Amino acid sequence: MRRPDFNNRIWAIVPLFLFIFYTSKAQDLTYYLPDSVTYNSAIPKPKDIIYHEPGEWHVTHDRLVNYMQAIAAAAPNRVKLEHMGFTYESRPQVLLIITSPQNHQRLEAIREQHVQLSDPQRSGSLNIENMPLVVYIGHSIHGNEPSGANAALVSAYYLAAAQGKQMDELLENTVILFDPAFNPDGLQRFSTWVNQHKSKNLVTDADSREFNEVWPGGRFNHYWFDLNRDWLPLVHVESRNRLQWFHKWKPNILTDHHEQNSNATFFFQPGVPSRVNPLTPAANQELTGKLGAYHAAFLNRIGSLYFTKESYDDFYYGKGSTYPDINGAIGILFEQASSRGHAQQTENGILRFPFTIKNQFTATLSTLEGAKALRKEFLTYQRDFYKNAQAEAAATPVKGYVFGSARDKSKTALFVDLLRRQQIEVYELNSPIQADGFSFEKGNAFIVPAQQTQYKVIRTIFDKTFTYKDSLFYDITAWTLPLAFGLPYAELNAARFSASLMGTKVDKAPRPTGTVAGGKSNYAYLFEWDEFYAPRALYALQEAGVLTRTATKPFEIPVHDGNRKFNYGAIFIPVKLQTIDADKLHEIVKGIAAQNGITVYATNTGNVTSGSDLGSWRMRPVAQPTIAMLTGTGVNATDAGEIWFLLDQQFNIPTTHLDVPVFNRTDLNKYNTLIMVGGTYNGLDKEKLRNWIQAGGTFIVTEEAVQWAAQNGLTTVTFKKPKEDSAKQIAYIEREYRTGAQKMNGAIFRAVPDLSHPLAFGYNYTFVDLFKSNAVFPERNKNPYSNPLVYGDKPLQSGFVTKENYDAIKNSAAVLVNTLGNGRVISIADNPNFRAFWLGGAKLFMNAIFFGRLIEPGSGKND
Numbered sequence: 001m002r003r004p005d006f007n008n009r010i011w012a013i014v015p016l017f018l019f020i021f022y023t024s025k026a027q028d029l030t031y032y033l034p035d036s037v038t039y040n041s042a043i044p045k046p047k048d049i050i051y052h053e054p055g056e057w058h059v060t061h062d063r064l065v066n067y068m069q070a071i072a073a074a075a076p077n078r079v080k081l082e083h084m085g086f087t088y089e090s091r092p093q094v095l096l097i098i099t100s101p102q103n104h105q106r107l108e109a110i111r112e113q114h115v116q117l118s119d120p121q122r123s124g125s126l127n128i129e130n131m132p133l134v135v136y137i138g139h140s141i142h143g144n145e146p147s148g149a150n151a152a153l154v155s156a157y158y159l160a161a162a163q164g165k166q167m168d169e170l171l172e173n174t175v176i177l178f179d180p181a182f183n184p185d186g187l188q189r190f191s192t193w194v195n196q197h198k199s200k201n202l203v204t205d206a207d208s209r210e211f212n213e214v215w216p217g218g219r220f221n222h223y224w225f226d227l228n229r230d231w232l233p234l235v236h237v238e239s240r241n242r243l244q245w246f247h248k249w250k251p252n253i254l255t256d257h258h259e260q261n262s263n264a265t266f267f268f269q270p271g272v273p274s275r276v277n278p279l280t281p282a283a284n285q286e287l288t289g290k291l292g293a294y295h296a297a298f299l300n301r302i303g304s305l306y307f308t309k310e311s312y313d314d315f316y317y318g319k320g321s322t323y324p325d326i327n328g329a330i331g332i333l334f335e336q337a338s339s340r341g342h343a344q345q346t347e348n349g350i351l352r353f354p355f356t357i358k359n360q361f362t363a364t365l366s367t368l369e370g371a372k373a374l375r376k377e378f379l380t381y382q383r384d385f386y387k388n389a390q391a392e393a394a395a396t397p398v399k400g401y402v403f404g405s406a407r408d409k410s411k412t413a414l415f416v417d418l419l420r421r422q423q424i425e426v427y428e429l430n431s432p433i434q435a436d437g438f439s440f441e442k443g444n445a446f447i448v449p450a451q452q453t454q455y456k457v458i459r460t461i462f463d464k465t466f467t468y469k470d471s472l473f474y475d476i477t478a479w480t481l482p483l484a485f486g487l488p489y490a491e492l493n494a495a496r497f498s499a500s501l502m503g504t505k506v507d508k509a510p511r512p513t514g515t516v517a518g519g520k521s522n523y524a525y526l527f528e529w530d531e532f533y534a535p536r537a538l539y540a541l542q543e544a545g546v547l548t549r550t551a552t553k554p555f556e557i558p559v560h561d562g563n564r565k566f567n568y569g570a571i572f573i574p575v576k577l578q579t580i581d582a583d584k585l586h587e588i589v590k591g592i593a594a595q596n597g598i599t600v601y602a603t604n605t606g607n608v609t610s611g612s613d614l615g616s617w618r619m620r621p622v623a624q625p626t627i628a629m630l631t632g633t634g635v636n637a638t639d640a641g642e643i644w645f646l647l648d649q650q651f652n653i654p655t656t657h658l659d660v661p662v663f664n665r666t667d668l669n670k671y672n673t674l675i676m677v678g679g680t681y682n683g684l685d686k687e688k689l690r691n692w693i694q695a696g697g698t699f700i701v702t703e704e705a706v707q708w709a710a711q712n713g714l715t716t717v718t719f720k721k722p723k724e725d726s727a728k729q730i731a732y733i734e735r736e737y738r739t740g741a742q743k744m745n746g747a748i749f750r751a752v753p754d755l756s757h758p759l760a761f762g763y764n765y766t767f768v769d770l771f772k773s774n775a776v777f778p779e780r781n782k783n784p785y786s787n788p789l790v791y792g793d794k795p796l797q798s799g800f801v802t803k804e805n806y807d808a809i810k811n812s813a814a815v816l817v818n819t820l821g822n823g824r825v826i827s828i829a830d831n832p833n834f835r836a837f838w839l840g841g842a843k844l845f846m847n848a849i850f851f852g853r854l855i856e857p858g859s860g861k862n863d
Contacts, residue, residue, distance in 0.1 A: 026056030027354040032154045032361050043074050043161035046153040054153045055354030057198070058146050058191040058342075061091055061184045067153055068094050068180055075160040077101035078171065085241030088222035091184035093241050098159045098178055100171035103132060110175060111249055117379065118250050118328055118453055120387045128379040135371050136177040136251040137364055141228045141258070141320055143186020143218035146194075147336050147353070148257030151360035152180035158361075173372050177249060182320070183220075183227050183238065190218025194341045202343045204350050206262070210341040216637035223649070224641025225836070228256075229316070229475065231323035232460070233484075233837035234421050235645075246327075247423050252378040253291070254331050255367050256320040257360050259338035263347045265305035266359050267312060267335035268295045269321065275313030275473065279456055280325045281388065285314075287330050287374070287381055294370035298362050305348075316475040317460045326456040328385040330378070334363045386453060393455040399497035401462050402435060403482055403489035404445030407764055409512035410597045411532040411839055415485050416446055416509035422461070424454045430503035435490035447492075447501050462489070464798035476746030476773065478799030483748055483769040486840020514593035518560030518602030520586040522575055524614055526557070527593070527600045529569030529762040532839065535846040536651040537596040538571055542624035544588050547577050549619045550851065552758065555611025559601040563609050569761025569851070572619050573600075625653070625849045628671040632659030634680035639703065642833040643675060646842060653849075660684050668692040673849055678704030678774070686712050694821025698852035700845075703774045706816075706827040715818040715825050716862045720777040722804040746773035747799025749791060749830070751814040757788035758851035759815060759826070762843045769797055770814055770841055771834040777808040778829050781816050785859035789815040789844070815844065819860035824852050 029045055032054065046054050049070045050063040059067075072081035078101065084093040103110055114134055116122045137155065139148035156178065159171075181187050190213065197210035216224045221238060230239040246254075260267065270276075270288045292308060299306050312333055314322045321333035337346070339353045371378065404412045419426050429445040448458060461481045468477070482489035492501075516525070527534065529550070541548055551570040556563050573589065575582050593600045606614035627647065631640050640657075647653040655675075658666065664685040668674075674689070674697060693699050693714065701709045710717040750767045753760040760768075768789060780787045791812050801809070816827040826848045832841025 026053040028053055029154065029157065031354060032358050033158060034365070037167075038163045039161040040075070040163055043157065044070050046157060050153070054150055055352075055357050058194050058353075059150050059153060060191045060195075061181055061188040064149060064152065064180050064187075065092055065094055068096055068156060071156050071160045072096060077104060079160050080104065080107070082245070084245055085237065087185050087238055089185045089188075091188065093184060093238060094180065095245055096156065096176075096178035096180070098171070098176040099132065099174065100168065102172065103175060107175075115250050117382045118386050120390045120453075123383045123386065126383070128376060128383070131379055132173055132175050133253070133371050133375045133378055134175045134177065134249050134251040135368065136179065136246065136249070136254040137367070138179040138182050138255060138320060139257045140187055141182035141256065142226070143183045143188070143220070144190040144213065144340070145219070145259035145338060146187060146190060147259055147338070147356035147360045148334075149181045149187050150353075151257065151357045151364065152178070154357065154361045155364045156180065170368055170372050173375055174368065175249070176368070177245065177251060179242065182242065185222045186218045186220055193218065198342055204343050204345040206344055208341075211344055215631075215633045215635065216641070220637060220641065223645040224637040225645070226638060228320055229318045229835055231320055232318035232422075232479070233481070233835060234418060235836045240421060243421060250328065250382075251324070252329055252382055253367065253371055254320065254324045254329055255334060255364065256331065257334045257363070258336070259356070260335040262338050262340060262344055262351060264335070264337040265307060265348070266299060266337065267307055267310075267333070268292055268363065269312070269314070269331075269333050270309055271312040271314055271333070272309060272472075275315050277315045277317065277322070277325070277460075279459055280314060281385065283381055283384070284325050284330060287377060288332065290374060290377070291330065291332065291367065291370040294366040294373070295363055298366035298369070299359070302358065302362055304359050304362070311474075313474045315473060315477070316479070318479065319475065326460055328382040330381075332367065334360065336360055389453075389455045390451070393451045396450060397493050398491045399450050399494050400492040400501070401448045401450070401458070401489060402429060402433060402440050402445055402492060402501070403448075403487050404429065404440055405487055406441055406444035407528070407530040408487070408532055409444065411485055412444070412446070412487060413509035413511055414532070414839065415482070415487055416506060418481070419448065419461070420506070420508065422454060422457050424448060424458055424461075425452050426506045428503035428506060430501050433496070433501065435492065435496065438488040438490060440488070440490070442503070446506065449497075449502065462491070466796075466798065468800050473745040473800065476799070478747050480748060480798045481837070483797055484771070484834075484838045484840060486769065486843075488765070512597035514595065514597045514599065516586070516590045516593055516600045516602060520582065521602035521604055522582050523604045524575055524606065525573040525589050525600050525602055526559075526566055527571050527598050528567060529571060530567070530764060531596070531598050532842070533596040533651075534571070534598060534762065535850065536653075537592050537598050538622065538850065539624070539651060539653050540592045540595070541573065541588070542622075544592075545579065546573060546585065546588060548573055548622045550622050550761070550854070551612075552618045552620055552854065553612050555608045557603055557608045557614070558605055559603050564601060567764070568756060569758070569847075571622070572614060574614070620854050622850055623672060623853065625673050626671045627653065627673045627675065627849065628656040628658050628668075629675040629677075630660065630663060630681065630684075631657040634682060636678045636703075638835075639677035639831065642831070642836050643677065643845075645836050646833050646845065650842070651846070664688065668697070671697070672853070673698045673700065675700045676705040676708070677702050681708065690714065690820070693823035693825060696822040696853070698823065698848070699825045700828070700848045700852065701825065702828045703776055703831055706776050706778060706829050709825055709827060714820060715816070715827060717781065717816055717818065717827055718779045720779055720808040720812055722775070722777070722808045744773050744775055744805060745800070746771060747801050748797040749795040749809060749814075750797050751789040751791055751795065753789045758854050759788040759817070759844060759847045761847050761851060768840065768844065770830040770832060771838050772809070772830045773834070774830070775805070776829045778813045778816060778827065780811070780813045781818070781862045783859065783862045786817045786862055787813045787815070788817065789813070817855055817860040818862055819857050822857075824855055824860055826852050
């Protein structure tokens with residue numbers, strides 16, 4: 001009888017306990033900080049500057065920066081604040097350099113000496129006995145994984161204010177590069193969301209609005225990109241700003257503080273051993289393991305659960321925790337279970353935001369303690385890394401790489417920019433060379449010798465990969481960047497490589513000079529469609545009110561210096577059809593040519609020497625695109641962001657973003673082009689969309705949206721299905737591996753284009769390399785003219801793909817065109833703009849926008 005009474009009393013107490021828990025005062029700094037450490041009272045505590053305790057609210061980026069500035073001002077002998085740059089939303093990216101007063105007095109000398117460790121010609125003479133270790137502590141590259149950036153408040157205070165022999169030893173032996181927020185714009189977006197939905201009485205129900213931020217969420221940067229995939233391609237300003245400081249110091253350790261699902265615990269590297277990129281030395285993982293022992297010990301002290309060697313890998317070098325591994329450093333990924341808001345119910349109980357902060361702060365302490373203890377090992381490893389890389393370069397059969405396109409100088413220059421940002425030495429090609437079926441010309445091509453400091457980075461940029469130890473991947477399996485850029489390139493072995501091929505060393509990529517060849521014309525101007533920025537030039541002309549046409553057939557015509565051949569897609573500007581006079585037109589054309597690095601040719605005749613005359617019906621008018629893209633809940637934000645970035649940043653073309661409810665009520669006649677990426681489109685007015693297409697609109701669908709269009713009767717596209725696993729009995733433990741291997745994480749496949757088709761205008765080779773990370777395998781349309789890009793028998797260029805998926809990709813369609821009434825539906829099964837570094841697909845996408853409505857109706861009928 002006593003037991004029920006006892007239970008009743010316990011349950012009577014629980015509501016009171018929960019009330020106290022939820023409404024109790026915020027944790028102050030003592031909750032986070034180590035015991036038995038004294039602190040300098042002159043150093044402001046976070047609450048003094050941000051007006052709340054860490055973890056009481058989510059810190060906004062502006063207040064986070066304010067605190068870093070206050071720390072630097074209060075502790076100038078320990079802390080120096082540097083401005084790395086600004087984000088797209090003009091938020092400052094700041095970096096604290098934290099070390100001892102003595103080290104600050106000779107900081108530049110320390111930096112210069114440390115950088116010499118990466119130079120095998122000088123590193124051997126360096127004395128590392130008293131050399132400080134350089135540790136880069138980085139926080140919250142995903143804005144909605146905020147425990148890292150909020151822990152930066154505690155860590156910065158501790159490093160600036162803690163006193164005693166232990167702290168003195170740490171600061172004397174380390175230079176700490178402290179980045180409080182890798183992704184300022186995303187952090188600001190997320191903190192605003194969770195703070196405005198916080199209740200006084202904390203709500204822990206995971207279904208509450210606080211834990212379910214609206215699309216696109218705070219994970220991404222301004223353009224909805226995952227910045228943790230951008231360390232290698234360096235598309236975004238945040239990454240470029242940060243990497244300048246990474247290479248300025250060449251740290252020995254870089255930590256990357258993330259969050260994972262709420263029901264997890266805490267992860268630290270090393271990850272899955274079989275999923276480490278083979279370019280990463282074994283010694284890297286050994287040191288990572290040694291450092292991991294410190295993480296385990298420190299987390300044990302506070303009773304935190306954790307796991308390692310599972311789930312996460314070190315394969316794609318575009319991630320922050322993996323990128324250091326090819327730069328003589330050790331990258332460490334921390335993944336903390338996420339409270340998402342302030343307190344959330346999980347299968348492990350209620351997970352409170354302050355606890356997530358405490359774990360991240362503890363991992364920073366363990367990193368620094370391990371760095372201090374293992375300092376000589378890390379310094380020796382960095383020196384040996386570059387010596388061994390030099391030896392590998394000497395032994396490798398590939399001695400150099402040549403690349404470049406005479407017909408696309410801008411894209412070639414962009415690739416040179418990427419290499420230089422990665423500290424890779426690039427030289428102008430000194431003499432012409434034929435290699436791998438390509439002709440590389442002096443003045444239009446460049447050469448990269450393998451024998452240089454950044455050999456490992458060169459390999460990861462240029463290599464193709466076909467063999468793998470594992471079939472499961474956390475991210476993509478291939479990223480060969482010359483293929484991504486759509487540039488001709490070739491590997492040079494010892495017999496073909498010679499130092500005589502190396503001309504002037506390139507410090508900055510030369511930009512093509514835009515000009516009007518032949519001066520003012522009273523008849524017409526012409527320019528090719530090959531150059532990367534040709535679409536930007538075309539749109540600028542249209543914005544200026546200039547009427548434009550495009551050639552649907554090659555032709556040859558006299559220009560100022562003789563006859564010149566123009567290819568499919570060449571842009572024709574007739575002078576007398578304009579509403580502006582010839583003098584003003586010339587000034588407009590001249591300015592746009594200069595801004596976009598294109599050569600415009602003046603001609604004084606419409607009479608061609610071959611092909612069609614300029615007055616032919618084959619010179620088709622090009623309408624100015626008015627574009628809308630479907631966005632909002634259910635839409636793949638990164639795919640949509642890639643298109644937004646492509647149009648806005650690279651081509652200066654505005655795009656309206658329509659959420660489904662707005663789409664349903666807006667007047668679609670304002671647009672001649674609609675774009676749909678993969679996602680779910682519940683509630684979309686499909687009949688309205690159908691009517692708009694039938695009236696003459698161009699509907700561009702990519703990846704899973706290709707299936708959506710077919711399922712909703714907008715196309716007649718059918719799809720191949722990979723064969724299913726035929727095994728009759730498989731051990732349960734094997735399920736993860738067998739099903740996970742069938743996932744298309746991302747590989748590179750070569751499509752064969754019909755170069756006469758409007759969607760292939762501007763391409764000059766009989767192939768286009770595309771990136772596939774989906775299970776969309778379209779059958780070719782029955783109409784042979786409606787498959788402008790197809791895959792052949794052996795399309796794989798680099799990456800992992802199972803036999804089942806590969807069989808489905810072979811001989812499938814990469815791009816299809818369907819006619820619907822007077823409109824066109826253009827289906828692009830893969831991602832032509834992947835992560836915005838896949839510049840080789842940009843022409844295809846821009847062709848769909850500018851030339852989609854020029855595709856002959858009969859070529860898209862598949863009934």
